[in-house]
Amino acid sequence: MKGRTIVITSGKGGVGKTTATANLGTGLAMRGHRVVVVDTDIGLRNLDVIMGLENRIVYDVVNVIEGTCKLSQALIGDKHDFELYLIPAAQTRDKNSIEPEQLRELCAELEEQFDYVLIDCPAGIEQGFKNATAAAKEAIIVTTPEVSAIRDADRVIGLLESAGLHRPRLIINRIAPEMVKRGDMMDQKDVEALLAVEVIGLVPADENTVVAANRGVPVVHNPKSSAGQAFLRIAARVDGEDIPLMDLEPKTGLISRFKDLVGIGGRTYSHA
Template sequence: MTGRTIVLTSGKGGVGKTTATANIGTGLAMRGHRVVVVDTDIGLRNLDVIMGLENRIVYDLVNVIEGTCKLSQAMISDKHDYELYLIPAAQTRDKNSITPEQLREMCAELEKEFDYVLIDCPAGIEQGFKNATAAAQEAIIVTTPEVAAIRDADRVIGLLESSGLHRPKLIINRIDPDMVKRGDMMDQKDVESLLAVEIIGLVPADEHT
C-alpha cells in the first residue's frame, strides 16, 4: 500500500482548518479508506478534542519522533467502527521539537499502512508550517471569505508552490449567503479570481458554531 499524505493549512488561525481535517478524515474513513490524522500543532493541540479522543492520549507525535514509543502506540483509534486513527501533538513542547525530515520519515512509514495521511498544520508560516508541508505530496488550504484570511491564503499558496507543492486545493469555510447578496462578503467567484486555485469545497456559515 502506498498512501497519500495531504496537509491542511490556512495561514490564518481560526478559519476552521482543524475541524475540516477531522471531517475530511471521517468522511474518507466512512467510505472504507484507512485514514490517520496527524496533529502537528505542538503546544496547541485541538484535533483530539474535536474528535472526542482527548481522554485517551498516552503517547504523542514527539514521543514517536524521539523514540519513546512505537508509531502504533501513539495511534488512537476513533470510537466508531471505521478505520480512522489520530496521532496527537505534544502539548508541553515547542514546534522545534521535530524537524521536517523527521516528520517526512514518519509519514512515509504511515503511507505503507494507510490510504490517507492527513496532516493538521499549525496556523502561521513558521517552523510548524515548514514541518507539516515538508511531509506532504498534496495541500488543501482552508480559508474564510474575509480579506485578511484571503490575503494569508494567497501568501500560503506562494510558499507551498515554492516548496514544490504545486496546484493546492481550496476549501472556503463560513460563507454567509445573505452577506454575499448584500455585498458584505466575497463570493466564490471573487475568491477564485484572487487566488487562482481550484475550489473543492464550500461550507456555509453555521450560526451554532
C-alpha cells in the first residue's frame, strides 16, 4: 500500500511545527505504522534535536537528493523501538539547494516504503515552503491562538489551496485554558470561524513539551502529560479514527474536584 505524504506547516515561525511533526510521527509509529519524518528546514535544522537524534546524523536530505548517498544511508532510526525514521535537513546549505520536483521524487520513493511520510516545513512562504508543500498530498497547519499566527495561517491556507492542496486541517497549539476562560485568549470556535478549516487537534500549553524537547524525547512518550495525550489523539485522528476533540477546561473549583473524587462525570475530558 502506498503511504500518505503530509506536510506540517504554519507560515509563522515558532508556533510548534517541528514539535508537532516529531510528536505526530512518534504517535503514528506508536500505533504500529512505518513512519518517516523529513526535515526540509535546510540551514536551520531542528527536528533531529527534538527527536534526540542529532548525534547520529551522517547524511542529510540534500545528500540524498544530490545522490551523494543512498536513501537508506540517510534514514536515521529512532532511539525507541518503533518503525520511525528521520531524514535530517542539511545545516550547511540553504533552501535553494533543492527543487520542489526533487523533493517530490524523494517522497514518492519514500511512500513506497512507509505508511506515513511527514514533512516538516520551514517558516515563511518562500522557496523552502514551496519545496515542502510540492511533495505533499495533505497538509496540517499548526497555529497558536494569537492573531499574528492566525493571519499567517490564513495566508498559508490560501497558498496551499491555490497549489491544489485542498482542505488542510488545523492544529491549535499552546492553548492556555485559564486564559480562554477569562476571555483573554481566542478559543477553538473563534479560530475555526476565522480560518474556516477543520480542526484536527487542540494542544494545551504544557511545560512537559519544553522539557521533552530539551531531552530529545517527544512529549507523546509521556502519556500523563496533557500535551502528550493531545498529540496521541491527533495521531489517532490522522489515522482515521473518529474521536472527539478535547475539552480544554481548566480543572479548578471544588465542585469539579469533588465530582472527580466521587466519579460523577468522572472523565477528565468531556466531549467537545
